[in-house]
Amino acid sequence: xxxxxxxxxxxxxxxxxxxxxxxxxxxxxxxxxxxxxxxxxxxxxxxxxxxxxxxxxxxxxxxxxxxxxxxxxxxxxxxxxxxxxxxxxxxxxxxxxxxxxxxxxxxxxxxxxxxxxxxxxxxxxxxxxxxxxxxxxxxxxxx
Numbered sequence: 276x277x278x279x280x281x282x283x284x285x286x287x288x289x290x291x292x293x294x295x296x297x298x299x300x301x302x303x304x305x306x307x308x309x310x311x312x313x314x315x316x317x318x319x320x321x322x323x324x325x326x327x328x329x330x331x332x333x334x335x336x337x338x339x340x341x342x343x344x345x346x347x348x349x350x351x352x353x354x355x356x357x358x359x360x361x362x363x364x365x366x367x368x369x370x371x372x373x374x375x376x377x378x379x380x381x382x383x384x385x386x387x388x389x390x391x392x393x394x395x396x397x398x399x400x401x402x403x404x405x406x407x408x409x410x411x412x413x414x415x416x417x418x
Contacts, residue, residue: 283321283377290319293348304340316352318345318380322372333372333405338398342366342408345380350392350412353384358415359392366408376400390414 285308286292293309304326308319320326320341328334343364350359372378382396395409 282375285319285321293318304337320378322374322376322378324374327374331373335368338368338406339366341380341398342396342406346382346394346396346408346410347412349382349384350394353387353392354414359412360415362411362413364408364410366406368406369404372400372405378405
Protein backbone atom coordinates (compact mmCIF):
# COMPACT_ATOMS: atom_id res chain seq x y z
CA UNK A 276 0.00 0.00 0.00
CA UNK A 277 1.25 3.49 -0.85
CA UNK A 278 0.50 6.93 0.54
CA UNK A 279 1.02 8.56 -2.85
CA UNK A 280 -1.90 10.74 -3.92
CA UNK A 281 -4.10 9.50 -6.74
CA UNK A 282 -3.16 10.96 -10.12
CA UNK A 283 -5.22 13.96 -11.22
CA UNK A 284 -8.19 12.93 -13.38
CA UNK A 285 -9.05 15.82 -15.72
CA UNK A 286 -12.32 14.20 -16.87
CA UNK A 287 -13.57 13.89 -13.28
CA UNK A 288 -12.73 17.60 -12.78
CA UNK A 289 -14.84 18.71 -15.77
CA UNK A 290 -12.12 18.86 -18.44
CA UNK A 291 -12.78 17.48 -21.94
CA UNK A 292 -10.27 15.97 -24.35
CA UNK A 293 -9.14 18.62 -26.84
CA UNK A 294 -8.10 17.49 -30.32
CA UNK A 295 -6.86 19.54 -33.21
CA UNK A 296 -6.54 16.53 -35.50
CA UNK A 297 -7.09 12.81 -35.27
CA UNK A 298 -3.42 12.28 -36.10
CA UNK A 299 -0.20 14.27 -36.39
CA UNK A 300 2.25 15.74 -33.92
CA UNK A 301 -0.18 16.86 -31.17
CA UNK A 302 -1.34 13.26 -30.72
CA UNK A 303 2.25 12.24 -29.93
CA UNK A 304 2.59 14.61 -26.98
CA UNK A 305 -0.97 14.76 -25.64
CA UNK A 306 -3.64 14.20 -24.77
CA UNK A 307 -4.54 17.80 -24.20
CA UNK A 308 -7.60 18.88 -22.25
CA UNK A 309 -9.85 21.95 -22.42
CA UNK A 310 -12.44 23.65 -20.28
CA UNK A 311 -14.60 26.68 -21.05
CA UNK A 312 -14.17 29.51 -18.58
CA UNK A 313 -15.78 32.89 -18.20
CA UNK A 314 -12.89 34.69 -19.91
CA UNK A 315 -12.27 32.08 -22.61
CA UNK A 316 -10.67 28.65 -22.58
CA UNK A 317 -8.26 26.85 -20.28
CA UNK A 318 -6.16 24.00 -21.62
CA UNK A 319 -4.55 21.21 -19.64
CA UNK A 320 -1.96 18.49 -19.85
CA UNK A 321 -1.14 15.76 -17.35
CA UNK A 322 2.67 15.63 -17.40
CA UNK A 323 3.94 12.10 -17.95
CA UNK A 324 7.35 10.45 -17.78
CA UNK A 325 7.51 10.69 -21.59
CA UNK A 326 7.54 14.50 -21.22
CA UNK A 327 10.56 14.53 -18.89
CA UNK A 328 14.20 15.32 -19.59
CA UNK A 329 17.28 13.62 -18.12
CA UNK A 330 16.83 15.63 -14.89
CA UNK A 331 13.34 14.26 -14.27
CA UNK A 332 11.53 17.51 -15.04
CA UNK A 333 9.23 18.32 -17.94
CA UNK A 334 11.40 19.11 -20.96
CA UNK A 335 11.48 22.74 -22.08
CA UNK A 336 10.65 21.59 -25.60
CA UNK A 337 7.46 20.01 -24.27
CA UNK A 338 6.50 23.23 -22.47
CA UNK A 339 7.19 25.21 -25.66
CA UNK A 340 5.13 22.72 -27.68
CA UNK A 341 2.22 23.05 -25.26
CA UNK A 342 2.42 26.85 -25.41
CA UNK A 343 2.65 26.80 -29.21
CA UNK A 344 -0.51 24.68 -29.39
CA UNK A 345 -2.46 26.81 -26.92
CA UNK A 346 -1.38 30.20 -28.24
CA UNK A 347 -2.11 28.89 -31.75
CA UNK A 348 -5.62 27.78 -30.74
CA UNK A 349 -6.20 31.23 -29.24
CA UNK A 350 -5.04 32.90 -32.47
CA UNK A 351 -7.26 30.58 -34.51
CA UNK A 352 -10.26 31.77 -32.48
CA UNK A 353 -9.17 35.43 -32.86
CA UNK A 354 -8.83 34.88 -36.63
CA UNK A 355 -12.46 33.74 -36.92
CA UNK A 356 -11.22 30.13 -37.08
CA UNK A 357 -9.25 30.72 -40.25
CA UNK A 358 -5.95 28.81 -40.41
CA UNK A 359 -2.98 30.38 -38.61
CA UNK A 360 0.71 29.44 -38.34
CA UNK A 361 3.41 30.45 -35.90
CA UNK A 362 5.74 33.23 -37.04
CA UNK A 363 7.41 33.88 -33.69
CA UNK A 364 7.21 32.30 -30.23
CA UNK A 365 9.12 33.74 -27.27
CA UNK A 366 9.17 31.37 -24.31
CA UNK A 367 10.33 32.02 -20.75
CA UNK A 368 10.81 29.10 -18.36
CA UNK A 369 10.03 30.17 -14.80
CA UNK A 370 9.81 27.00 -12.69
CA UNK A 371 9.90 23.23 -13.08
CA UNK A 372 7.10 20.72 -13.63
CA UNK A 373 7.30 16.99 -13.03
CA UNK A 374 5.48 13.86 -14.18
CA UNK A 375 2.10 13.72 -12.45
CA UNK A 376 1.62 17.51 -12.41
CA UNK A 377 -1.46 18.90 -14.12
CA UNK A 378 -0.34 21.82 -16.28
CA UNK A 379 -2.90 24.49 -17.11
CA UNK A 380 -2.44 26.99 -19.93
CA UNK A 381 -4.36 30.14 -20.72
CA UNK A 382 -3.78 32.67 -23.46
CA UNK A 383 -5.22 35.86 -24.82
CA UNK A 384 -5.05 37.48 -28.22
CA UNK A 385 -3.59 40.93 -27.66
CA UNK A 386 -4.31 42.24 -31.16
CA UNK A 387 -5.56 40.79 -34.42
CA UNK A 388 -5.03 42.48 -37.78
CA UNK A 389 -6.00 41.33 -41.27
CA UNK A 390 -2.76 39.38 -41.60
CA UNK A 391 -1.35 38.63 -38.12
CA UNK A 392 -2.40 37.94 -34.53
CA UNK A 393 -0.38 38.89 -31.44
CA UNK A 394 -0.87 36.64 -28.44
CA UNK A 395 0.45 35.94 -24.94
CA UNK A 396 -0.10 33.20 -22.41
CA UNK A 397 1.24 31.12 -19.56
CA UNK A 398 1.40 27.65 -18.09
CA UNK A 399 0.65 27.21 -14.40
CA UNK A 400 0.42 24.48 -11.81
CA UNK A 401 -2.13 25.82 -9.37
CA UNK A 402 -0.98 29.38 -8.62
CA UNK A 403 2.65 28.75 -9.63
CA UNK A 404 3.80 29.98 -13.04
CA UNK A 405 5.82 27.38 -14.95
CA UNK A 406 6.34 29.20 -18.25
CA UNK A 407 5.15 32.27 -20.12
CA UNK A 408 5.14 33.07 -23.80
CA UNK A 409 4.20 35.66 -26.35
CA UNK A 410 4.19 35.44 -30.08
CA UNK A 411 2.93 36.32 -33.50
CA UNK A 412 0.83 34.11 -35.78
CA UNK A 413 0.20 34.57 -39.50
CA UNK A 414 -3.37 34.42 -40.72
CA UNK A 415 -3.51 32.22 -43.83
CA UNK A 416 -7.03 33.26 -44.83
CA UNK A 417 -10.23 31.31 -45.14
CA UNK A 418 -10.10 27.77 -46.51
